[in-house]
Amino acid sequence: MTPLFRSLSVIGPGLIGSSVLRRARETRAIAETLIAADSNPAVLERVRELGIADITTSDPAVAAQADCVMICVPVGAVEEVARQVLPFMKPGSILTDVASVRGQLGPTLAAILPENVAYVPGHPMAGTEHSGPDAGFSTLFEDRWALLVPPEGADTKAVNTIEQLWTLCGARTKILSDEKHDRICAMVSHLPHLLAFTICDTADNLSDEIRAAVLDYAASGFRDFTRIAASDPVMWRDIFLANKEALLGTLDKFVADTQAMADAIRTGDEAAITSKIERGRAIRLTLIENRQA
Amino acid sequence: MTPLFRSLSVIGPGLIGSSVLRRARETRAIAETLIAADSNPAVLERVRELGIADITTSDPAVAAQADCVMICVPVGAVEEVARQVLPFMKPGSILTDVASVRGQLGPTLAAILPENVAYVPGHPMAGTEHSGPDAGFSTLFEDRWALLVPPEGADTKAVNTIEQLWTLCGARTKILSDEKHDRICAMVSHLPHLLAFTICDTADNLSDEIRAAVLDYAASGFRDFTRIAASDPVMWRDIFLANKEALLGTLDKFVADTQAMADAIRTGDEAAITSKIERGRAIRLTLIENRQA
Ligand SMILES: NC(=O)c1ccc[n+]([C@@H]2O[C@H](COP(=O)([O-])OP(=O)(O)OC[C@H]3O[C@@H](n4cnc5c(N)ncnc54)[C@H](OP(=O)(O)O)[C@@H]3O)[C@@H](O)[C@H]2O)c1
Ligand SMILES: NC(=O)c1ccc[n+]([C@@H]2O[C@H](COP(=O)([O-])OP(=O)(O)OC[C@H]3O[C@@H](n4cnc5c(N)ncnc54)[C@H](OP(=O)(O)O)[C@@H]3O)[C@@H](O)[C@H]2O)c1
Numbered sequence: 001m002t003p004l005f006r007s008l009s010v011i012g013p014g015l016i017g018s019s020v021l022r023r024a025r026e027t028r029a030i031a032e033t034l035i036a037a038d039s040n041p042a043v044l045e046r047v048r049e050l051g052i053a054d055i056t057t058s059d060p061a062v063a064a065q066a067d068c069v070m071i072c073v074p075v076g077a078v079e080e081v082a083r084q085v086l087p088f089m090k091p092g093s094i095l096t097d098v099a100s101v102r103g104q105l106g107p108t109l110a111a112i113l114p115e116n117v118a119y120v121p122g123h124p125m126a127g128t129e130h131s132g133p134d135a136g137f138s139t140l141f142e143d144r145w146a147l148l149v150p151p152e153g154a155d156t157k158a159v160n161t162i163e164q165l166w167t168l169c170g171a172r173t174k175i176l177s178d179e180k181h182d183r184i185c186a187m188v189s190h191l192p193h194l195l196a197f198t199i200c201d202t203a204d205n206l207s208d209e210i211r212a213a214v215l216d217y218a219a220s221g222f223r224d225f226t227r228i229a230a231s232d233p234v235m236w237r238d239i240f241l242a243n244k245e246a247l248l249g250t251l252d253k254f255v256a257d258t259q260a261m262a263d264a265i266r267t268g269d270e271a272a273i274t275s276k277i278e279r280g281r282a283i284r285l286t287l288i289e290n291r292q293a
Numbered sequence: 294m295t296p297l298f299r300s301l302s303v304i305g306p307g308l309i310g311s312s313v314l315r316r317a318r319e320t321r322a323i324a325e326t327l328i329a330a331d332s333n334p335a336v337l338e339r340v341r342e343l344g345i346a347d348i349t350t351s352d353p354a355v356a357a358q359a360d361c362v363m364i365c366v367p368v369g370a371v372e373e374v375a376r377q378v379l380p381f382m383k384p385g386s387i388l389t390d391v392a393s394v395r396g397q398l399g400p401t402l403a404a405i406l407p408e409n410v411a412y413v414p415g416h417p418m419a420g421t422e423h424s425g426p427d428a429g430f431s432t433l434f435e436d437r438w439a440l441l442v443p444p445e446g447a448d449t450k451a452v453n454t455i456e457q458l459w460t461l462c463g464a465r466t467k468i469l470s471d472e473k474h475d476r477i478c479a480m481v482s483h484l485p486h487l488l489a490f491t492i493c494d495t496a497d498n499l500s501d502e503i504r505a506a507v508l509d510y511a512a513s514g515f516r517d518f519t520r521i522a523a524s525d526p527v528m529w530r531d532i533f534l535a536n537k538e539a540l541l542g543t544l545d546k547f548v549a550d551t552q553a554m555a556d557a558i559r560t561g562d563e564a565a566i567t568s569k570i571e572r573g574r575a576i577r578l579t580l581i582e583n584r585q586a
Contacts, residue, residue: 125513145510184506185513187496192514195488198554200573202547203480211576213477217418217438218580220478221485221521228514230577233570240558240566248555254495255548261491262541265533273533277526280493283504284523287511 004164007033009066011081013047015127016098017072018136021052023169026138030168037063046133064088068165071097076238082109091116094158096165098123100185100235101242102149102178110151118158122148122166122173123181125189129230142170149181186246191254193236194247196229297457300326302359304374306340308420309391310365311429314345316462319431323461330356339426357381361458364390369531375402384409387451389458391416393478393528394535395442395471403444411451415441415459415466416474418482422523435463442474479539484547486529487540489522 008024008031010017017036024030036053037060038044044056057063064085071081078099086109089095095113099105100123109119126144128135146166150159163173176184203214203222214222240247257276264272301317301324303310310329317323329346330353331337337349350356357378364374371392379402382388388406392398393416402412419437421428439459443452456466469477496507496515507515533540550569557565 125510127513144512180502184503184510187499187503188507188510188515189513191495192492192518194554195492195518195551196514197570197573198550199485199488199547200576201554201569202543202550204572204576205546205550206480206543209473210477210480214481214576215579215583217477217481218583219437220418220420220482221489222481223580224517224520225485225488226573226577226580227517229573230581231574233567233574236570237563237566241561241563244558248559250495250499251551251555253498254492255551257491257495257498258488258544258548261487261494262544265537266541268534270530270534273530274526276494277490277529279497280490280519280522281524281526283493283497283507284519286508287516287519288523290508290511 001029003029003031004161004168005031005067007031007035007066007068009035009037009063009069010053011037011060011063011069011071011085012073012077013038013043013053013133013136014072015131015135016124016140017070018047018050018052018133019138019140020070020072020169021047022136022138023141025052027168030165031066031068033066035063035066043133050133052133060084061088065090066093068094068096068161071095071099074235074238075099075101075242076234078105079108083112086112086114086117089114089117094118094120094161096162097121099242100189100239102181103242106149106151106178110154118155120148120150120154120158120162122146122162123185124166124169124171126171129228131232131235139170141166144171146171146173147181147184148173148175149178150175182243182246183250186243186250190239190243190247191250193228193231194240194251195254196225196227197236199225200229294322296322296324297454297461298324298360300324300328300359300361302328302330302356302362303346304330304353304356304362304364304378305366305370306331306336306346306426306429307365308424308428309417309433310363311340311343311345311426312431312433313363313365313462314340315429315431316434318345320461323458324359324361326359328356328359336426343426345426353377354381358383359386361387361389361454364388364392367525367528367531368392368394368535369527371398372401376405379405379407379410382407382410387411387413387454389455390414392535393482393532395474396535399442399444399471403447411448413441413443413447413451413455415439415455416478417459417462417464419464422521424525424528432463434459437464439464439466440474441466441468442471443468475536475539476543479536479543483532483536483540484543486521486524487533487544488547489518489520490529492518493522
């Protein structure tokens with residue numbers, strides 16, 4: 001089987017980018033030649049040690065020569081990196097990114113595409129709390145979703161190609177609008193992360209005694225909330241800012257629901273407490289049935 | 294080695310109670326004779342099938358004949374069950390319970406103890422989201438904490454005995470005041486559970502489309518929050534009501550911290566967002582160092 005691309009560039013070979021490179025390396029089905037680009041020489045050095053790319057470069061013009069250029073840098077840097085590579089991209093090539101938030105990225109980049117270059121971003125719904133080239137692994141995307149968010153009027157053939165790319169990574173694909181993508185991610189990912197960081201912060205602000213106790217007794221519930229709180233601060237700052245509107249809207253709903261539960265507890269309304277718990281529980285049990293738990 | 298007790302009664306052989314019975318059965322170090330008592334005949338039938346008690350009974354007077362009577366029913370039922378067994382308890386015997394919240398239980402029961410009966414409750418900081426006699430297992434308490442909360446002036450020998458009981462279950466023990474116990478548990482366990490139930494409720498209240506998406510993409514953060522949301526509604530209703538004051542106080546702090554994060558996002562205060570994330574992350578990394586994660 002000939003690989004999907006002759007060459008693939010990954011700009012920002014961190015957790016996500018290096019996982020794509022590893023997958024491409026292992027399966028040989030994604031690209032003949034793998035290019036890794038980064039502004040940080042230490043990252044490139046590590047990529048060479050890991051042997052997961054054929055070419056490493058810090059030059060956007062070199063990275064831009066591939067059939068497919070995949071931007072895997074933090075959300076806040078995607079536009080800037082895209083502006084660096086786009087002028088050098090070849091006719092017929094595809095630009096993609098893996099940003100966790102869409103915001104205005106789609107229309108902004110669609111407006112500055114060179115003739116005959118397609119832009120088809122896709123967000124893999126997979127990750128861990130670790131980052132950097134050492135954190136990646138080739139099976140990261142297996143059985144996970146990749147949400148494709150092509151701008152309006154995107155070239156169908158390019159969309160199909162990026163769908164194939166993610167299928168070759170082991171993922172299932174779905175096509176969504178930017179707005180829907182961002183609302184969904186606010187609920188399933190961004191709000192949980194915000195709450196995880198905040199509950200750790202709350203614990204940290206309590207007395208020394210309580211903080212010490214939290215560390216001793218975390219297994220009783222606290223722990224479950226905090227795995228994701230080890231995630232990278234810059235990445236999450238970017239995500240929170242980029243998805244401000246949907247995130248704060250979802251947070252408002254959550255805080256209102258929390259206050260309703262608090263009121264039920266304050267007034268001793270047993271039926272209201274139990275029914276809220278039952279509703280929460282039902283969602284959880286459906287997750288288990290769907291084998292998402 | 295002679296066992297710690299000649300006989301041990303477990304009233305309410307659910308997750309916690311049946312785990313104690315299983316441990317006692319396996320190690321033979323806790324009691325010679327094991328009694329399981331419950332108001333529900335189906336629970337007793339299941340205990341007999343599982344073969345984890347020598348005697349099963351629905352009669353509090355029979356359960357009361359043991360050297361140690363351990364009440365393992367939901368928090369809201371502990372006082373009532375204690376009032377049923379206490380009149381029948383033998384001089385020199387010990388009453389204990391495993392309730393997740395202390396509230397006024399300590400002083401209330403201490404005030405009605407018969408002559409020569411000690412009351413030494415202990416809360417094992419271990420559990421799962423499952424309940425009932427089938428959910429228990431003998432290693433549930435291993436390397437976990439059991440928080441002893443003896444009322445003021447409790448008999449030292451009885452306190453030592455209950456410490457030994459939990460040590461034989463594999464747990465580490467600590468002695469705390471009721472008030473400190475409840476504040477700690479509000480933070481490490483009750484608030485996380487309240488948030489877990491609520492975030493599921495919030496997801497459930499959103500549009501059908503978002504709810505469906507939550508179920509598809511839960512792996513992106515949502516899932517971590519919801520394991521504990523499968524927990525038993527009645528048990529948690531009782532806990533929330535019994536620990537109302539400490540829980541609502543901790544929740545207020547959490548909501549304020551959430552609003553501070555929301556303000557930082559709304560105003561684009563990058564430094565404030567990052568420093569909150571960093572603080573949360575530090576707690577998480579300490580948990581990993583403490584091997585509590
Ligand atoms: N982690 C997840 O769970 C997850 C899931 C789905 C999608 N995503 C998205 O995937 C992207 C990358 O996330 P990740 O977790 O893989 O992050 P990561 O492990 O930190 O990797 C990011 C890489 O980009 C490099 N980089 C940062 N700024 C750059 C710039 N201006 N120019 C060139 N390279 C730059 C970083 O190098 P240095 O920082 O060393 O300079 C690093 O090699 C983000 O857009 C994120 O939203 C993440
Ligand atoms: N689960 C945890 O994570 C955890 C951790 C530490 C401590 N605790 C505490 O341990 C206690 C038991 O929790 P669990 O998780 O083991 O619950 P569980 O599995 O539901 O078991 C409770 C048992 O008590 C019985 N019961 C309920 N009401 C009763 C009554 N009025 N009289 C007699 N028996 C009654 C139940 O039978 P039926 O309901 O079938 O009638 C069941 O067999 C609670 O006080 C809880 O706060 C729980």
